Amino acid sequence: MYKKATFILAGALMLTAIIVIVSRPSLLGMGAETASREGAQAENSLVRAHSPVLGSEEAPVTVVEFFDPACEACRAFYPLTKRILEAYPEKVRLVVRYTPFHGDVSETAIRVLEVARRQDAFQPVLEALLARQSQWAAHGSVDEEAIMEIASEAGLNRATAEEQLNSPEVQAVFDQDKADVEANQISKTPTFFVNGELLDPFGMQELVDAVNREVAEVSGEGDAS
Template sequence: MTRPAAIISSATLVLVAIIVAVSNPSLVGAASEAASGDSSEADNSLVRSHSPSLGPDDAPVTIVEFFDPACEACRAFYPLTKKILNTYPDQVRLVVRYTPFHGEVSETAIRVLEAARLQGVFAPVLEALLARQNQWAAHGRFDEAAILEIANQAGLDSAKAQEQLDSPEVQAVFEQDKEDVKANQIRQTPTFFINGEQLDPFGMQELVDAVQREVEELSEAGEDS
């Protein structure tokens, strides 16, 4: 390439970059992030930095559950996921993604859970809401007062929660999780991913077996290294 041609080509590239930056600045940010390699494991469509989790943050095995607090199947799976966490206290963590498939009742319960996360009482409030799910969400019945009462008994500051339920911070989490539900083509709750791989076939024993395999494989890999 001749020198004048090289100068023209460089000028053209600069002009294109300026046009892209003006028309869609998010593309520039995405490109910069990709170039720098700054794509945190805790900030993608499966695991966001805001996502509530149970278990150690540095656990080598991550279960992601797309979860609806009004879902009876989610309630049925909770004792199992809790047992898995107790079985592998150092190796496994559970990340919860909000999935409001049951309409207003789900949305209200999710907002209460998010307020509980902000207050540092997510786990006890989650357990209480699931244990008494039939009091606020059975057969399509929606009792917002019961949700707040149960959460308050589990440690939620109700007065503070009233300010948090419709706050921009909680709304942003709610909207982001809905986008991630679509991005991952989630069609039922619960849906599980183990270290990024969707659980398929789906089932309770299948979840137990998949987690056990992942723990054992990582343990063997660590011994060999």
């Protein structure tokens, strides 16, 4: 009798479990869905695993810049983004997305920057290329020799770089960023997103204000200076 009762109770519990799962099918894939969401947050069309990051990797505020190294406006904005990172060293990070809007000259500079990233020399090479942009990007003309020379003076290993410029790995990054430019309907550089929100209206003060608001929110403050 006892064994029979135990068998009936076990059967009832199993039936109850089946009913709960059938009535709430989301429970079946809840773990997989959670993992999928976390993966999507880690990498999406705004931020890729290969994207260069300036500032703290763990910063809660992410500024994404669709950036063309041959773009004069991008050069003009760089001192501002650098000051923002210096003001919030633990709170803000800048993610750079390659955006080749100026043709061959942009593509060459982007390839050099990507190789520099792989050599842990991205920021010094970036700053050198921006500081001397008129030497290699004047009137949209390509001066690949000048680009490589400037980058080498900033710390790029030129011999290694020349071997990697047209490698499948660099090409894959270039192609992915071009696809993400199209997916996000980017039509001008620089274009900024602050914690996933497009900066609109666009402007230097608008960028500062948007970052300040996000920093204030993640800090639990009324205002951020």
